[in-house]
Amino acid sequence: MQQPFVITSYNKKKRLLTVQLKEDLNIDRLKTMYSDDLRAVFGVLMLPDPRRFSEAQRLLYWALLGDIHRWSGTSTRQLNDYFREEYAIHYFSEISIADTSDASVTEVNNLIEMVLDFMFEWNVPFPRSYEILPKHEQFYHYQCCKHRKCVICGQSGADIHHLQAVGNRKRSQVDHRKFPLTSLCRKHHNEAHNMGVTQFVNKYQIHPVYLNGADLVRIGVMNMSKIKKFNENGEQ
Template sequence: MEYIAKLTKLKGKELSFESLEDINVERLKTVFGTSDNVEGLITFKDKRALSDRQRKLYRALLNNIYEWSGEPTDFLHEWFKEEYFLDKGEKISTANHSTNSKSDMNELLDIVIDFIFEWNVPFKKGYELLPKNESWYLYQCCKHRKCAICGKKSDIHHEEGLVGMGNNRGAYNHLDSKFISLCREHHVIRHTMTWKEFEELYKVQPIKLDDKTLIRLNLMSVKQVREIKENENGTTTD
């Protein structure tokens, strides 16, 4: 269930929002059993107009897909716009007069990059334009095990460097950890320098992964995630 709201107060970790639409409380109770203590995901939207850099990246990625598939870029453009509409329930325009925001365009790019990773489409020049310092891109690299630096097949690198060095992988709480997807070559390079040096050189940074992604990548099991959350909430399961 998604609702649009405006941030009205921010103090440390305490946030207050004013909903811009009516919330169906009864549906909340039906889905969650209560309207109290419901967890949600907060997304801050960048309402600035989409940029020429985003358009340039979008066109480059469509050209990559065209060279791989043979489908005309006009067809691909309309197809991805339809995918966006089916996912978001609203239309998007990349034209110069577009009223869509940078966040909207990032969501469209997310769909395109997801397609490219899923089908192993060669990046070529489009890869050089990817915003490697943005979390949505870094997430896709982890999700599809693609190197965040070169796009090659990769493994998930644990920021703290603890896993695989005498630690129990199954017992480690990855919900509090940060990750980055690196191929073997860049993984080796990473260990020749500090994290700060590595981040400054390649303009990338590790990110946290949600529980569903950790499970999907076999970094944690459903049981491990459930037990950690139950311990945090002070509950137990028979």
């Protein structure tokens, strides 16, 4: 059941959103659906992105496919068909970045994220597209941490770097889920220590991310027993 509306106000403290419906709400249908108990009505707010995708997004998408082609030998046309099909399966919607397409910025970002996720997962080198990667976007920094690639130069086997001091505690005593992280190769890791956090972050436009327990276990920063112990201590 869809209901068009416009937002009239929002109370951030109370997380209270007030809307003006653009057409009458079919209360009788709602009562039928929820057995006359309107307090049980649950909905999900969908806010479509009105912005059409940009030429920069299109160039990045094809540059990424070009790098996968050079790595795998698969044609960019086949790769385009593959990722568009994966997008349709994941988002239940078709997408195109042709001139006649009206896909939004958000939709094409989601498509690009799927391609990047594939490249990070399979360790695909991206020498041609690296310079135009959206390094300012948190997704890129998250993927670099998740796959231990340097956010600055793309080198594999990077260190997970804390941008907030953890004090004198041993790493095994730190709940890394609570600290902002980035991923740096040894060269840039040393530069961060020598330069200082603020200057380093400003120089390279670092956007730290928080990793969940599963990701931290996957890259060997934490283990499940430590996470369980931290969770138990937090509940006390």
